[in-house]
Amino acid sequence: MDGNLEISLDKLPIKRLESIEENGVERYPSDSSYDEKRVSLIRRIDFAWALEDDEERERKKRQKKSSKDASATWQWQSMVENLQLAHQELSVIIDLINTVDANDAVTVAGMTRPKPLPNEVLSDLAVSAATKLQCYRQLGKYFKQSAKALEEQIAREARFYGALIRLQQNWKVKRQRLAAAASSSEGFIIDLFDNSLYDSAAMCRPSSLSTIRVDHDSAGMLAINLPPNSCRSLHFGFLGVHSADIPKELGKIRTRGSVEQCTREREKESMSDDEYIKETHTLLREVHQSIFDDQVFEMLNREAFNQSIGVNVTGIRENYLQLSIGQGNTLFISLVPSGKGDDQDAANTQDSESAIVPLDSFDNVKLEGKHGTSKRKWGFPNRTSCEIYLQQIVHEHAFVKAKDKPNLSGTRVSGQSGKDGPGLLGHFCLSLAHRIFSNRVLVELENVVCRVPYLHLMTHPTWHSQTSSWTIFLKVPQSILHAESQSLKSDFQNMKDAVKSQFRTKVVVNDDRINVEGDGAPNVVSLFKRSSENISSVNKYECDLADLPVIILLQGDTVSLVAHVNPEDIKGGIAWWLVMEDGSPDDWKLQMDMYDGASEYRKFLGHLTLDVLYSTLMDLVSLCGGGRNH
Amino acid sequence: MDSPTQNTSLRRLQNVEKRIVRVLELAGGVMDELANPTGPRKEFINNHCREFMKMIKDIQVTLRDEIKSACEYRPFEKCDYSSRISNEICCKKLEYVLFQLDAMKQTIDEYQATV
Numbered sequence: 001m002d003g004n005l006e007i008s009l010d011k012l013p014i015k016r017l018e019s020i021e022e023n024g025v026e027r028y029p030s031d032s033s034y035d036e037k038r039v040s041l042i043r044r045i046d047f048a049w050a051l052e053d054d055e056e057r058e059r060k061k062r063q064k065k066s067s068k069d070a071s072a073t074w075q076w077q078s079m080v081e082n083l084q085l086a087h088q089e090l091s092v093i094i095d096l097i098n099t100v101d102a103n104d105a106v107t108v109a110g111m112t113r114p115k116p117l118p119n120e121v122l123s124d125l126a127v128s129a130a131t132k133l134q135c136y137r138q139l140g141k142y143f144k145q146s147a148k149a150l151e152e153q154i155a156r157e158a159r160f161y162g163a164l165i166r167l168q169q170n171w172k173v174k175r176q177r178l179a180a181a182a183s184s185s186e187g188f189i190i191d192l193f194d195n196s197l198y199d200s201a202a203m204c205r206p207s208s209l210s211t212i213r214v215d216h217d218s219a220g221m222l223a224i225n226l227p228p229n230s231c232r233s234l235h236f237g238f239l240g241v242h243s244a245d246i247p248k249e250l251g252k253i254r255t256r257g258s259v260e261q262c263t264r265e266r267e268k269e270s271m272s273d274d275e276y277i278k279e280t281h282t283l284l285r286e287v288h289q290s291i292f293d294d295q296v297f298e299m300l301n302r303e304a305f306n307q308s309i310g311v312n313v314t315g316i317r318e319n320y321l322q323l324s325i326g327q328g329n330t331l332f333i334s335l336v337p338s339g340k341g342d343d344q345d346a347a348n349t350q351d352s353e354s355a356i357v358p359l360d361s362f363d364n365v366k367l368e369g370k371h372g373t374s375k376r377k378w379g380f381p382n383r384t385s386c387e388i389y390l391q392q393i394v395h396e397h398a399f400v401k402a403k404d405k406p407n408l409s410g411t412r413v414s415g416q417s418g419k420d421g422p423g424l425l426g427h428f429c430l431s432l433a434h435r436i437f438s439n440r441v442l443v444e445l446e447n448v449v450c451r452v453p454y455l456h457l458m459t460h461p462t463w464h465s466q467t468s469s470w471t472i473f474l475k476v477p478q479s480i481l482h483a484e485s486q487s488l489k490s491d492f493q494n495m496k497d498a499v500k501s502q503f504r505t506k507v508v509v510n511d512d513r514i515n516v517e518g519d520g521a522p523n524v525v526s527l528f529k530r531s532s533e534n535i536s537s538v539n540k541y542e543c544d545l546a547d548l549p550v551i552i553l554l555q556g557d558t559v560s561l562v563a564h565v566n567p568e569d570i571k572g573g574i575a576w577w578l579v580m581e582d583g584s585p586d587d588w589k590l591q592m593d594m595y596d597g598a599s600e601y602r603k604f605l606g607h608l609t610l611d612v613l614y615s616t617l618m619d620l621v622s623l624c625g626g627g628r629n630h
Numbered sequence: 631m632d633s634p635t636q637n638t639s640l641r642r643l644q645n646v647e648k649r650i651v652r653v654l655e656l657a658g659g660v661m662d663e664l665a666n667p668t669g670p671r672k673e674f675i676n677n678h679c680r681e682f683m684k685m686i687k688d689i690q691v692t693l694r695d696e697i698k699s700a701c702e703y704r705p706f707e708k709c710d711y712s713s714r715i716s717n718e719i720c721c722k723k724l725e726y727v728l729f730q731l732d733a734m735k736q737t738i739d740e741y742q743a744t745v
Contacts (some may be wrong), residue, residue, distance in 0.1 A: 133664070133665045133667065134665070136661045136662070136664045136665035137661070137662065138663035139658075139661040140657075140658045140659070140660075140661030140662035140664075140665060141658070142658075143654050143655070143657045143658030143661060143664075144655060144658035144659075146651075146663075147651050147655040147656050147658060149652050150647075150650065150654065151651045152649045154648070154651065158644060158647075172709070192711070194709060194711035194712055224721075280681075285714075285718070288711065288714065288715070288718075289715070290719055292715050382726075384633075384722075384726055385726055388719060388722050388723055388726065390721075391719055392719050394721060395712070395715055395716060399712040399715065405716075430631035606744070
């Protein structure tokens, strides 16, 4: 053989790994079919070398032969022999093809594995090792990617579920799995409906606000989306009275809700999670209160048309109820979207065409001294306190179970409305009417007391919403007592024992009836009935309450008029007691008329000179008919 | 904020999650080490595998404890919504009283200023 050795390489007939999967399963190429094997075998038959070898051998034989037989038939002989050989080979092939054609079950009996060369072994090993390393590397990358993704997801979910758990401490969180399947969120909702109501028959309709869906925001954090102005709050007011509200503080929580919606998205990044959860919590509180206010309003509406005492409906609109509580006072209750209370108030009052009298609320009366011009007689209770009171009584009646109710006899209100008694709303209106009246009484009492240093006014809490009570103390300072006893010792021997240094008068107002009692004289009771339809006859009214101060000071069993004049006391330590014997009010009116400016005795004190006082007192003494001045 | 038991239980479950992440990281590290062309370092692999097994065991123990101690879910036996409303009303009362007190204080200050 000469020249170039041709080498053809086959793949070793071993099963080679085609691929390996993530879970370690190894894939081999599928076995080729029977026909394919045959065809591949046939293809591999390459007789070129055989031919050449044969040729070589033939040539050698011929050369040997030809050395013997050298001459004529040399060319032809080799050709013939080649052809014979070719013929043999061809017949082999034809046989093979015929067999294949006949489809006999011819199997490869065996094939001796050609002995692998050493570098083949190593290269195989290297290839498989490299493949495995590659697989490991891919696995490693996959694991690390999964770890990172899982970590991010955990962080995101921790934030969401952490917030949800904190909200769950205060609110009921429920889950609807079917809804979760439909939408992309997990189907959490917050349920604000209270199903443990005392009077469940009355309020069994949950409002649309009472289930709130928990959404995810863009960062995966918990988010609650409410339509704006969906929260409504109860608003109370007196018609015609544009009272100054507690401006910022009470409105703070209400307006927060409407402001919240628009600024939430912008400010979320700047807020920490804690603050955000607190904001959400506040929002839920607001919704919860709004649901309660809705229920309150609904209940009031129901009661208003049940003909109870003290309630007269004078106007009704959507979310607006107007009631008249007598004496010309009208109040309204309405539901307004949160944060818009005051505007609504002004709008309503203008609608009803009543003059808006700008008055400060009554409780600021002390500040009014500066302003001076406000009419104190018509002081209304602060509208915020009325609102709170209304909410409280509704809540206690309807929501608190009977055994948990506080045992206050005065505030127990029967829920039954109707002919047999005032219902909830009736009770409220009566209380308000009483409050307005008692404010007027208080004005009068304060006028009596405010300029006299020895008179003290004390208010007694009665724990009853339709009763008010005050006591006026008249305290005589000791100096006057002693001086009195010194100068008038001879005349007033008994007086030392009988003189009292304190006089007490009690004023009780029940609804609109005033009841005055003097100290030590439970029998001497002056009763003033103030009829509710006499508002037009102002004189009488004024008279009644104007009598009040006089009557207060003129009550007592043993009443004597003592005037102490202490000429040495220049500072004007004048005190005088009106201590008179019992008599009818008419007598005193008479005497008061005699008294120069008797109705203005409070001015009289302290401004009058000593001798004038003395002289007037002496007149009075003589008028008393010589009764002993004790 | 929340009761201690709930706090630690939640914390333990969060730790389980973190451990799972760590376990995955370890597996990735081992694989990378095995893919090292110069051959894996034995101690490295040993350490990682040891830590892996330990963590798996921790996870298993914690999860078993938590599952055992998880109490039955009783939904909303006692609803406190009505007392919540009472509290809201009390808050409003307090705000009102504060307002009144502030007004009183202002009056006193003004009085003292004029005097």
